[in-house]
Amino acid sequence: MTTLLDLAPARRSGKPRGIASICSAHPDVIGTTLAHGRERGREVLIEATCNQVNQEGGYTGMTPADFRRFVFEKAKAAGYDTAKLILGGDHLGPNPWRQFEAEEAMAKAEAMMAAYVAAGFGKIHLDASMGCKGEPEALDDETTAGRAARLTRVAEQTARDNGLPPPVYIIGTEVPVPGGAWHALDGLQPTAAGAARQTIETHRTIFRQQGVEAALDRVIGLVVQPGVEFGHEEVVVYQPDKARDLVGVLDNEPSLVFEAHSTDYQPREKLTRLVADGFAILKVGPGLTFAWREALYGLDLIAGELDASYGERSLAKAMEALMLAEPGYWQRYYQGDAASQHVLRHYSYSDRIRYYWPHPVAAAAVARLSQALAGRALPPTLVHQFVAAVTGHEGPLDMATCLSLAIRAVLDDYAEATAAQ
Template sequence: MTVVEDLINRNRSGEPVGLPCFCTANEHVLRAILAYAKTTGLPTVIEATCNQVNQEGGYTGMTAADFMAWLRGMAEEAGVPMDQLILGGDHLGPNPWRSEPVDVAMQKARELVKSYVQAGFRKIHLDASMACGGEPNPSFAQIAERAADLCAVAEAHAPNPADLIYIIGTEVPIPGGETEEPAALDVTSVDRLYDTIETHRAAFEARGLQEAWGRIVSVVTQPGVDFGHTSIYPFVPEKAKPLSDAILSQPGLTFEAHSTDYQPTSALASLVRSHFFFLKVGPELTFRFREAVVALAQIESQLQIAEPSRMTQVLTERMSDEPRHWKDYYSGSEADVARLQMFSYSDRIRYYWTDPAVAAALSKLTANLGAHPLPQTLVSQAFMGLEFGEIPTTPGALIEGHILRCVARYFEAAGLPASTG
């Protein structure tokens, strides 16, 4: 029995355990996650999305094989064995090519899935829910048939198909996040849950994928959680109770919750108790990273630095010069948009950290502040809440520690505190 199977069995039996899924391609964030994995020994899920990483490079410029090699190198440096990590592919399907005719988009989706499993990704979210090339929104049956099509590709090309686990379902925001503030959230109905499961079961059986069906471990549903640019929609367990009760009638299955970022830790724990076994988090990780970088820039401004990094100015300049990552998301007055660019739960700023000018400014910032131990009084002001006697005085330690505020609380909510590793 694998560690995931064991934890799922325990969750379904009523034990409040789950697994966080860290969805990010930010190097600083990944190194912090790996440092935590090294310290705790806990199983750690790291995921890439179809938009981040695909055969055309995605917005990171990486293929699945590139991402895997990059992560393997960082894991080796951190002293984390690869068998402690579970690599996942999120929203694998035609989404990056949804403007193209469905036949073309699905062929590219097949290549996407093939590239992920060949690279060694084991947790595969099959998502063929989007309309392609101007077609009407696909039916439950069409979505399931396309998901089964992609599953057949995964089974045919994985080095060891028995190592794969699958996630189905898609009642979540599109990859990349909401373009507008959600007006209201509806919890997935029990009928829609059953329709999702039964249409997928029939589609898998029609393709002779019964063995793969036994490795479906979770269904993505909407438990009533999400976030917008400035709002958070908290989990209300009572509203999701019919849904959480219903999954126990489906042998071996749990839920995967997307867009759980910024939920109170108590709400994350309630999700796990309600059988939302996988807790996906992405923007919260880079939100914490951005907070740390801005805090370091504030420290730099208080020191007599001959050549300051201009960190925040460079960020705002590059976002203004290259608005494609935020212009379809943020609106309002000039002041409103400027504030959202830097301080938004949607965290569209995360797409700019690899911009050459931004990366150079960040390197200069850390070099400027890393030359000598930082004054603890300045650090305490910029990073409020640090314990006296435990105040880091290097930029790397401060960035890592701030990111770990997110990482640690997700493991705590999942019933896997650091002491259990």
């Protein structure tokens, strides 16, 4: 937790630093991230979202305690010191239960908050901005802050009851669509400076009114839109000039930094500039599984070249059949004709294919690919043809190495960008 608490002081001292927030439940991503953190001697922050992990299982089927066990098992396998591991809960609020009346949804959100904190999640993003049944799509600052204070009270009490250190908090909700936008990205603008100030002041006022003012000392960051986003086929990169007024807010808030969501696919130099400007917590998720899938599809092509019995693009064909048979994770997001939807299913930056990898059909297809390549030292000429991430690697290449290198290429960008400047 030391890194999180040091972010604002580091910015004040003129030596800004940051941390990547890894938002994924993919086993290879988590395992590689922890091995990468061990090698660099860095704290690792891994976060779960309210839809992904909650007391009812979420779409991963994991409760917060299950997710903690999963990550700690990966840490043990990677030789990573869990004392340096930070678990975070993202968008914790009533979002998974928006179809219910507000009181029922908030009761479920309180149960979720208690489950996260009791499981040892030390970084909590409070997000009660969404309307429930019969309410507007987005709520006003006062209602949002009031519900956030209610959830904070549960978090504080749960920590006390379990003898745990109290969490640190992130407030604010003006973020890109989780997993990337699926609409046109024209006219994307950073959060207005005045809106950021109002969010901060409203939370401070209402937290004091509701008796959770002690938690204000542990509010370390504010989620804002810095003007970065990715869609299916485009990336909006950070433009510092557009965010100048927003960045200026931090000059009068020495205890805070900004948290930036959807920083996936930003070039390293843009990530570095984000950290320098005070966006010290950089969230990344789909960009990691996109890189993993990209390498996996390259290995699928290599297997077809090496083993005629494997077939041509066996894995990709299996994934296409699966996604067509069970379109729930992509259908409402990918527009266009059949050919356009086919490309998006496999190659969109939003990487909605990531939801299918735990499926038994997908797992079997990956296992078949692994079997086809098992025991082989892959010819470097073939690997260089089909897996871009291995460029510059010295030594034997196999499937596991190729997949690890693809993930590490992304992690390296974040590690360099968040190092002390």
